[in-house]
Amino acid sequence: MADWSPPDDRTADDHVVAVLERTLATYAGQAPPAVGLPDRVHRTRRRRTLVQTAVGTSAAIAVAAAIVVPMSLGDETESVGPAVDAPDPGWRWESYAGVELQVPDSWGTGTTWYPWCGGQVAKPYVGRPIGVVPLVACSEATLSEAGDRFVWFGGSDAVGTTTDAEGWVRETRRLGELTVTVQLDDPALAERILDSARVYDAADWAGCAADHPLAATSDDLRPEVPWDVAAGDVVLGGTVCRYALPEVSPPSDGMDRPPSHIASRSLTAEEATAVRDAVAAAPTGTGPNDPARCSADRARGDEAIVVKLSTESGSRELFVRYSGCDHHGVDDATTVRKLTPETASTVFDAALLPPLWSAVLDDVFAPIVGGAEVVTVPRGAPRPTPGGPI
Amino acid sequence: MGAPPDVTGRDVLATDVPSPTPSTETPSDADADGARSADFDAWLSINGSDLLRFAFLVLGDRQRAEDAVQEALARTCSRWGRVSSAEDPRAYVRRMVVNADISWWRKFGRREHPVDTFGRPREGTTVDDADPATVVTEVDAMWRLCADLPRRQRAAVVLRYYEGLPDAEIARVLGCVEGTVRSQIHRALATLRARLSEQERHHG
Numbered sequence: 001m002a003d004w005s006p007p008d009d010r011t012a013d014d015h016v017v018a019v020l021e022r023t024l025a026t027y028a029g030q031a032p033p034a035v036g037l038p039d040r041v042h043r044t045r046r047r048r049t050l051v052q053t054a055v056g057t058s059a060a061i062a063v064a065a066a067i068v069v070p071m072s073l074g075d076e077t078e079s080v081g082p083a084v085d086a087p088d089p090g091w092r093w094e095s096y097a098g099v100e101l102q103v104p105d106s107w108g109t110g111t112t113w114y115p116w117c118g119g120q121v122a123k124p125y126v127g128r129p130i131g132v133v134p135l136v137a138c139s140e141a142t143l144s145e146a147g148d149r150f151v152w153f154g155g156s157d158a159v160g161t162t163t164d165a166e167g168w169v170r171e172t173r174r175l176g177e178l179t180v181t182v183q184l185d186d187p188a189l190a191e192r193i194l195d196s197a198r199v200y201d202a203a204d205w206a207g208c209a210a211d212h213p214l215a216a217t218s219d220d221l222r223p224e225v226p227w228d229v230a231a232g233d234v235v236l237g238g239t240v241c242r243y244a245l246p247e248v249s250p251p252s253d254g255m256d257r258p259p260s261h262i263a264s265r266s267l268t269a270e271e272a273t274a275v276r277d278a279v280a281a282a283p284t285g286t287g288p289n290d291p292a293r294c295s296a297d298r299a300r301g302d303e304a305i306v307v308k309l310s311t312e313s314g315s316r317e318l319f320v321r322y323s324g325c326d327h328h329g330v331d332d333a334t335t336v337r338k339l340t341p342e343t344a345s346t347v348f349d350a351a352l353l354p355p356l357w358s359a360v361l362d363d364v365f366a367p368i369v370g371g372a373e374v375v376t377v378p379r380g381a382p383r384p385t386p387g388g389p390i
Numbered sequence: 391m392g393a394p395p396d397v398t399g400r401d402v403l404a405t406d407v408p409s410p411t412p413s414t415e416t417p418s419d420a421d422a423d424g425a426r427s428a429d430f431d432a433w434l435s436i437n438g439s440d441l442l443r444f445a446f447l448v449l450g451d452r453q454r455a456e457d458a459v460q461e462a463l464a465r466t467c468s469r470w471g472r473v474s475s476a477e478d479p480r481a482y483v484r485r486m487v488v489n490a491d492i493s494w495w496r497k498f499g500r501r502e503h504p505v506d507t508f509g510r511p512r513e514g515t516t517v518d519d520a521d522p523a524t525v526v527t528e529v530d531a532m533w534r535l536c537a538d539l540p541r542r543q544r545a546a547v548v549l550r551y552y553e554g555l556p557d558a559e560i561a562r563v564l565g566c567v568e569g570t571v572r573s574q575i576h577r578a579l580a581t582l583r584a585r586l587s588e589q590e591r592h593h594g
Contacts, residue, residue, distance in 0.1 A: 016583045017551065023532040024447055024552035031446035032456050034438035037463075038431050040456075044464040085566065086542055088577075198567070 085205040093205035094126045094351070096153040098259040099178045100204045101197035103151055104189075109263075109351045112152040124149035124184070130244070130262060130303075130355060143168035148183060151193055154258075155181040163187075175199050177258055206264035207308065208241035214319055215243035215260035218300050223317035226333035230280035233311040238272035240265040241306045242352050245323070262303065263351040272309050275346040279318060279330045282337040286321075286329040290360040299326035303354060307347060320347055322365075325358045341367055430470045434463065437480055445487045447548045450537050454490075462486035477562075484563045488545045528586075535585050543578040546571055 087093050091102045094109075103126055112127035115138045127150050138146075144166035157172040157179060169190050170183040176199045184190040201210050214221055227233075242262040267275065291299065301323025307330075309316050319331045322339055329336045330343060337343075344364045357365055441463070445455035462483045466473055473479050536544055542564060549560045557568045564571065 016579055016586060019528045019532050019586070020536075020547065020579075020582065021551050023529045023536070024548060026529050027533055028443045028447060028552060030452070031439075031443040032452045034442055037438045037442070037460075038434050040460050041434065041463040041467060042427075044460050045467055086540060089540060198570075 087205070093264075094151070094153075095200065095204040095206070095208070095261065095264050096128050097178055097261055098199055098201065098210040099153065099175045099180060099197060100200055101151065101180065101193060103193055107151075110150070111355070112155050114148070114150075124151075126150070126351075127152040127155075128262060129154040142166075143170055143183060144185070149185070150181075150183055152181040152183075154178055157181045173197065201259075204261070204264055206241075206266040207239040208261055208264040208306075210259035210261045212241065212243050212260065212306055214304055214306055215245060218245050218297070220300075220327070221319070222331055223319055223333040225314075225316065227313075227316045228334050229276055229316075229318065229330075229332045229337075230335075232280075233276075233309075233313055233316070235269060235272040235276050236310045236312070237269050238267035238275065238307060238309040240267065240347055240352060241308065242303060243306065244303050245300060265349050265352055267309075271346065275307060275318075275343070276309060278340065278342040278346045279332075279337055282330065282340045282343055284335055284337055286327055286336050287338045288360045288364070289326045289328055290358055291326040293358060293360075294325040298324055300324045305347065305352065322357060322361060323354055325360070328358075328361065339364055344368060427467070427470075429474070430467050433474070433479060438463075441480070441483055441487070444484055444548060444553065447552060448488060448541065448545045449490070455487075458487045458490040459483070462490070481559070481563045484545075484549075485565060488541065488564060531586060531589055532582065535582050535589075538585075539578050539581065543574045543581075546574040547578045550575055 085093065087102050087105075090105055092105045093100055094103055095101075104124070106123070108123050108125040110125040110127050112129040114127060129152075143162065143164045155172065157170070159172050159174050159179065161169060161171040163169050166185065167187070168183070168185045169187045170181065171190060171194060172179050172181040173194055174180075175197055180194065180197050182190040182193050184193075203209060213224075241264055243260045244262055245260075294301075300321060303323045305320040305322070307318040307320060309318070316332070320339070320343075321327050321329060321331070322344075328339045330339060331337075339361070341364050345368055348365070348368055353365065353368065438459075441459050442455055445459045446452060449455050449458060465486065466479060466483055470479075473482050536547070539547070545564060546560055549555045549563060550557075555563075557571045560571045561568045564574075
């Protein structure tokens with residue numbers, strides 16, 4: 001077979017670009033015409049109007065069953081739909097405290113500083129400095145002897161790179177105030193992961209901000225714009241944002257508290273609608289609670305979740321409380337509803353699950369499959385390669 | 391790697407609440423709405439064709455392109471006053487097209503009419519003096535290869551190589567930083583180069 005080479009003296013890139021430009025110019029001619037577009041746009045807009053009423057001259061005419069009354073929205077903001085930054089095929093985004101990066105989609109999630117001797121990790125994972133680690137003291141080991149593959153947010157390594165003769169690499173970079181550490185036996189993969197890292201503030205890949213007013217206080221706080229999740233607003237998509245609440249006794253080292261964002265999840269229209277339906281169907285009132293299990297200042301626990309739903313009326317928030325021992329439930333700033341297994345199954349995925357929860361919530365969280373958690377196997381058992389089958 | 395880039399925040403705009411009944415509108419409200427609509431229609435008459443071409447090149451399907459542009463423009467019309475004063479409306483609409491969610495369309499019960507997706511070019515579309523058969527084959531192959539690119543890579547490529555936008559403008563449309571734009575385009579070209587080469591060797 002003949003090797004492909006571009007014609008004349010142009011470089012391969014020039015030729016590819018030339019063909020690409022020619023292709024786009026050619027096919028642009030096949031685009032649908034704009035004839036009648038203004039009429040179609042205005043018909044679409046009229047079809048999307050939510051409220052229709054009819055009033056007779058001498059008697060009120062019954063309002064049609066599917067009426068939705070627009071609320072006074074004030075100066076609120078509207079999302080035009082989830083502005084999700086799609087990852088490369090076979091990869092996914094992970095974000096924490098103002099830094100986000102991409103990892104192969106097969107990787108699990110776990111805890112930063114997980115000790116190599118605490119149990120052999122069965123698959124590569126993304127670690128966050130939140131969670132439980134075995135209280136073990138590991139002896140010195142080379143990278144290949146330890147043999148764990150991970151990305152850690154917020155590890156304590158100094159910036160730099162360590163390698164060994166077996167081809168393992170452990171590299172730490174600093175982005176903003178956070179370090180990211182990769183340890184792999186694939187230097188090219190490690191570089192690709194680190195090169196994908198970037199900082200965020202107003203919005204990460206899924207639309208979650210690095211900080212949220214919910215995370216600024218352990219006191220009661222409700223969504224800014226009251227709405228009624230049971231009103232049946234059409235939901236176009238959504239985002240789930242997990243945040244850390246302030247510590248009861250923050251360290252007095254004079255350092256600013258890092259951004260509170262922990263993890264994100266993007267919701268399709270179906271998934272967001274399922275969240276809406278599950279919350280709307282839940283009984284009113286807070287719970288399940290067990291206030292006897294903790295002090296009042298720890299009642300709301302360490303973390304909470306903001307669910308942002310894109311509706312036709314605008315962006316709406318739900319605050320989901322599940323940490324600590326009291327005040328559990330879902331709040332739309334009009335009604336608080338209990339946290340049910342159905343609600344939890346629509347909101348939480350593996351990256352969003354808290355490391356611990358009150359026993360009173362066992363029935364809520366237990367059914368959620370934790371397939372992406374760090375799984376340890378007996379030392380010596382075969383392990384998959386990064387990105388391979390688990 | 392350079393300095394860590396900032397991620398552009400999401401675009402959020404206030405919504406115009408539709409009036410529940412026409413009789414509650416004041417004359418000044420109606421005049422303002424009329425003026426905004428006329429202004430929007432005038433803008434649409436100039437930019438509608440370009441937006442449909444952009445949507446078709448990114449989405450690869452005439453029906454999807456029409457649906458995406460119609461929905462995006464309907465939303466844009468609803469908040470025209472804020473959109474037109476806050477940013478370039480074309481970037482706003484293009485962003486919605488790039489982010490259009492197929493499941494959203496299904497929620498509204500849209501029926502997707504089967505059309506030729508990334509079909510063959512029409513006859514007589516060669517544009518230079520190279521062998522017409524070779525040009526048509528390359529164009530056909532490239533169009534099909536573009537279909538396999540991730541949508542944001544395809545959008546970045548269309549914005550640079552069809553719209554001719556600078557990276558800063560592309561970044562505004564895609565809601566990312568310029569470095570990401572260059573990275574997306576680099577990856578797209580690498581993929582297209584490799585697959586074109588592979589196809590040529592297979593047929594050579």
